[in-house]
Every structure is written in structure tokens, then in C-alpha cells.
Amino acid sequence: MRPHRIAVLGVGTVVGFDLAIPPQIFAGATGPGGPLYEVQVCSIDGGPLATTRGFSVLPECGTDALREPDTVIVPGVDPGTFTEAPKVTAYLQELPPGTRIMSICTGAFVLAAAGLLDGRPATTHWAYANRLSAMCPQVELRPDVLFVDDGDLLTSAGVAAGIDLCLHVIRRDHGSEVANRAARRNVVPPWRDGGQSQFIERPLPSPGDTGTAPTREWLLHRLAEPLTLEAIAAHAGMSVRTFTRRFREETGTSPLDWLLGQRIEHARHLLEFSDLPIEEVAARSGLNTATSLRKHLRARLGVSPAAYRRAFHQG
Incomplete structure (x- = not known):
């Protein structure tokens, strides 16, 4: 059986940490036959991606060269500079039925711009939750959780919560033992208690x-x-x-x-x-x-x- 194909789609000015999470975490998921996931990092046109921290990334390919992904993950973007990209919206809206779509952190803004969050539960970084709610009032925003699994649409809270989401997907696909091995390989906890409300700024x-x-x-x-x-x-x-x-x-x-x-x-x-x-x-x-x-x-x-x-x- 071929590995599950994942496309990590960078959009606009990306959060570099978010972009690196899926290739790193899913690479730790292996079975008797070898890797369980195949991850490609891409942009719409295959061109370089600027990041929010002063460096650029050259992705593996453009979306036209992707090998029929089973899952598409959109990492975080800079909400201050993000504007709807018609080609990105068209790509996401035209994915075949059954394709799993995920976002990490402020990548939820990309999904919202494509209309994918309308009437769906979702989350994003707590610091940008109000902005996302204003942009997409139809979303059932859950700002206190680390991630939301709504079947074929999954969203995570800020930055490192993308690790929690990826491990959750491995656990959902292949069970706790595989997810725990991937967590151990990456020296991260296999499961974090509570939600992102524990990280929201509040008086000590x-x-x-x-x-x-x-x-x-x-x-x-x-x-x-x-x-x-x-x-x-x-x-x-x-x-x-x-x-x-x-x-x-x-x-x-x-x-x-x-x-x-x-x-x-x-x-x-x-x-x-x-x-x-x-x-x-x-x-x-x-x-x-x-x-x-x-x-x-x-x-x-x-x-x-x-x-x-x-x-x-x-x-």
C-alpha cells in the first residue's frame, strides 16, 4: 500500500516553524513496510516563500506537480499582510471530495478566505481569534483548544499546536503506538493536556x-x-x-x-x-x-x- 500523500501548501508570507512541522512529524510515522506518509512542500507556482522571520524557503514544487495529495496542510501566514489569493482559493475549492484539509495556526485565515470554514468548527492562534471571527463570522470559532477535528477539515491553534494536530492525525490514522513512536523520535509529548487557553496572557x-x-x-x-x-x-x-x-x-x-x-x-x-x-x-x-x-x-x-x-x- 502506498504512503498517504501530504501536500504542505505555503501561502503568502509563511510562518517558517509551521511549514517545517508536517515534514518533521509525519516522517516519524513508520510501519513494517516503511514510511506511512509522503510529504511534499509546495507553493502555488513553485516559487520561493518568504517567512515571517527573515529567511526564504524554496519549496519542492508547485501545485501543478503534486501527486494527487490525500491531505493538504496550510501552515500559518502573516495575518497583517495576508490577502486572499484567487489561485489558492481555486486550488483548495477544487480538491477532490474526501481530500483532508488542515491548517496550522493562522493558516486558518487561508481556509476562511476560501470559504471552507463557513459553518464549521475551527480554531487558530488565540492572539488572532477575534480577527478571524471578524473576517469569517460564519465560523464556529473555538479559541480555547489546541486543535479541532471536524472530520475532513482540521485546524490547530498557534505554532507548536501544529505538532499536537499532526500527532493526532497519526493517532487517528494508525493508532496510539505509531503516534507515540513519532513523538518519541521528535522528543515531544505524545499528548498535551488542556487547550491553548493555558497560554493566553493573563495576570500571574x-x-x-x-x-x-x-x-x-x-x-x-x-x-x-x-x-x-x-x-x-x-x-x-x-x-x-x-x-x-x-x-x-x-x-x-x-x-x-x-x-x-x-x-x-x-x-x-x-x-x-x-x-x-x-x-x-x-x-x-x-x-x-x-x-x-x-x-x-x-x-x-x-x-x-x-x-x-x-x-x-x-x-
């Missing part, structure tokens, strides 16, 4: 506040236990209100939402690497019943536990 916490990291570590060893918010806050030595506020500042999400995410990830691991019955997987991950596991896995990934195991079981 008062010196007397204590962090929630020890309690998060404590929770990871008790996923199967029934845990209330009151008990979690008590472990941290805080009131529920203070703990919830501090937790959201540090992780970008609420304590119970974070805990649910960890339980789902543990359930995915058990489905991939064990032959435990579905009921036992649910119990060990703290989701209690197969019905609950099925509900959360379908909401998060769009598949049932049995279908997920058939696709990604490593036994």
Missing part, C-alpha cells in the same frame, strides 16, 4: 497559590476510583472554587473534564494493548460500564470500543 497567580500538578499525578494513579471534585480539591488542600480556578489556569480545562479525558485515553490504551473484555476496560478506566465507555468513545472519536479495538489492537 498570586505568590501564595500552589500548583495542581501533584494532584494531577495523584489522579492518574486513581482513574478507576469514584472521585468527586470535593475529594480532588481536598487532596490539593484548596477549596473547590480555588482549585477549579487554579486548575483551569494551569491546564486550560476543568478538573472533571481533564479527568474524563485521562480516563478515555487509558481506555484507548487498554483496547489497543490488552484483550480485556469491554466491561473490564470500562471499569479499569473509571468509566464504569460498557455503555458509558461506548458513549464517550463515540463522542470523542466517532467509533465504538469494539470498532476501535479492531482497528488498532496491537495483540
